[in-house]
Amino acid sequence: MRLALFEPDIPPNLGTILRLGACLETPVHVIEPCGFPFSIQMVRRSAMDYLEHAEIHRHDSWQHFQNERQAGRLGGRLVLMTTKAAIPYTDFRFAPDDILLFGRESKGAPDYVHAAADARLLIPIRPDLRSINVATAAAIVLGEALRQCDAFPRRPETMPDRQ
Numbered sequence: 001m002r003l004a005l006f007e008p009d010i011p012p013n014l015g016t017i018l019r020l021g022a023c024l025e026t027p028v029h030v031i032e033p034c035g036f037p038f039s040i041q042m043v044r045r046s047a048m049d050y051l052e053h054a055e056i057h058r059h060d061s062w063q064h065f066q067n068e069r070q071a072g073r074l075g076g077r078l079v080l081m082t083t084k085a086a087i088p089y090t091d092f093r094f095a096p097d098d099i100l101l102f103g104r105e106s107k108g109a110p111d112y113v114h115a116a117a118d119a120r121l122l123i124p125i126r127p128d129l130r131s132i133n134v135a136t137a138a139a140i141v142l143g144e145a146l147r148q149c150d151a152f153p154r155r156p157e158t159m160p161d162r163q
Contacts, residue, residue, distance in 0.1 A: 001026050001096060001097070001098055001100070001142065001146060002074065002099045003017060003026055003027070003028045003100050003102070003142060004028075004099050004101045004102070005029070005101075006031045006102065006113055007031060007033060007034060007103075008030065008034050008134070009034070009035035009104050010105050011043050013105060013133065014034070014038075015048075015051075017134070017135050017138050018054040019048065019051075019054070020142065021054050021055065022050040022053035023050065023053075023153075024146060025153045026142060027055040028057070029065065029099070030056065030057070030059065031059045031065045032059060032060050032061065035105075035106070038058070066116065074099060075097040075098065076098055077097075077099065077118035077119060078099050078101055078116060078117050078118050079092070079098050079099065079101060079119045079120075080101045080103070080109060081100065081102050081103075081123070081137055082108060082114065082120050082122060083130065083131050084108070084114070085120040085122040086120075086122070087120065088122060088123070089121040089141050092121050094144070094148045095149065096149045096151055098145060100138070100142060100145060101117065102137060102138055105133075105134050123141065
């Protein structure tokens with residue numbers, strides 16, 4: 001399982017998603033350009049000390065990301081989360097090598113990204129509201145995908161329970 005962010009706009013959201021990826025052993029692909037100058041300093045406040053545990057892959061463009069996908073270096077299906085979809089993520093059967101793609105906070109994903117997706121899913125929300133924060137959406141969908149694939153990180157048997 002992988003997370004991918006298409007041209008993220010907000011550094012704290014990216015930092016939060018990097019922390020999510022670190023905790024759930026999920027690589028995060030950042031498709032640039034970002035809506036801010038990407039740097040570790042920009043995301044450190046929200047990622048905190050989890051950043052050193054995050055697996056970050058940067059792609060300087062959508063085309064670079066697509067080239068990596070087509071060469072078979074990124075995994076399986078591209079699953080786009082979008083408010084323009086008709087299929088709820090809970091009705092979808094995830095696979096362990098899926099790439100969960102999330103669009104820009106300000107604009108979502110453009111038509112050419114929609115066209116490249118193997119599946120387009122939504123998180124059902126109140127019809128009078130626009131969308132959920134991208135970091136929250138990533139956590140919701142990644143949690144379901146990992147649950148379906150029985151792919152949550154395992155705790156060593158010798159590790160004491162945390163209280």
